[in-house]
Amino acid sequence: MEQGTYDGHEARSVDIVGEGLTARAIVDEHGTVTGWSEGAERLLGYAAADVLGRPAASLLARTPTTEGLLPLSELPRWNGTLALRHRDGRSLQVRALAHHRTPERGGASWFLVSPLAGSQVRPADEPMVAWSFTQSPDRALALYDTRLRLRLANEDMERYVALSESDMRGLRVNEIVDDDAGDRAEQAMLRVLETGKQHIETGLPGRPASTPGRSSCRRYGTGKAVSKGCVAPRTT
Known part of the structure; x- marks a missing residue:
């Protein structure tokens, strides 16, 4: 799923974000595993050879409850905790975010992601909080580390994407928002790292291209980048 050859910009992105820091899988509409990452x-x-083509249900230690939910075929997205079975027999409680993809976005399937690192608040995040709220206007705000993985999000951003900060922490923007704008936002943040440019305009992740507004990226600190901010206009 995540394997292959990369060139130029893609290769640098793969190197920076650390593909192996997120567990990623694709499950088709029949419940079969069709994608499996490092x-x-x-x-x-x-x-990958052990699971591709197998029913995804065989990886569950316990079937998740669907009480009160619409049928999965009607949900655009799901997030919560899954009880998964490790190969050695252990049961793991795994926080997961699942995007229901349409044929236009890679075929009718579910794209599942779970962060393997960076899911806890760090003491080093505190200076970034002070910086972000003094340097940024009153808008939805998220800060990403040098792996382009979310560290912090304010309440406006939580409302904007309808996910809590803890749901997003440790994930890349294109794992939080599974659309082309999410991909563009990550590429903009990558350019901030590479060029040192403090401000780059992008589209609005998670919104149609025609939606008014903009988002921007800024680098935190001088010299070696230690974080990025990605902000979007307040929505009402």
């Missing part, structure tokens, strides 16, 4: 292997111990 991070998924780190999480559950199964190589």
Whole structure:
């Protein structure tokens, strides 16, 4: 799923973000595993050859409750905790975010992601909080580390994407928002790292291209970048 050859910009992005820091899997509409990343292997111990073509349900230690939910076929997205079975037999409680993809976005399937690192608040985040709220206007705000993985998000950003900060922490923007704008936002943040430019305009992740507004990226600190901010206009 995540394997292949990369060139130029893609290769630099793969190197910076650390593909193995997120467990990523794709499950088709029939419940069959069709994609499996290095991070998924780190999480559950199964190589891609062990799981591709198998029912995803075989990886569950316990069937998740769907009480009060619409049928999965009607949900655009799901997030919560899954009880998964490691290859060695252990049961793991795994926080997961699942995007329901349409045929236009890679075929009718579910794209599942779970961060393997950076999911806890760090003491080093505190200076970034002070910086972000003095340097940024009153808008939805998220800060990403030098791996382009979310560290902090304010309440406006939580409302904007309808996810809590803890749901997003440790994930890349294009794992939080599974659309082309999410990909563009990550590429903009990558350019901030590479060029040192403090401000880059992008589209609005998670919104149609015609939606008014903009988002921007800024580098925190001088010299070696230690974080980025990605902000979007307040929505009402």
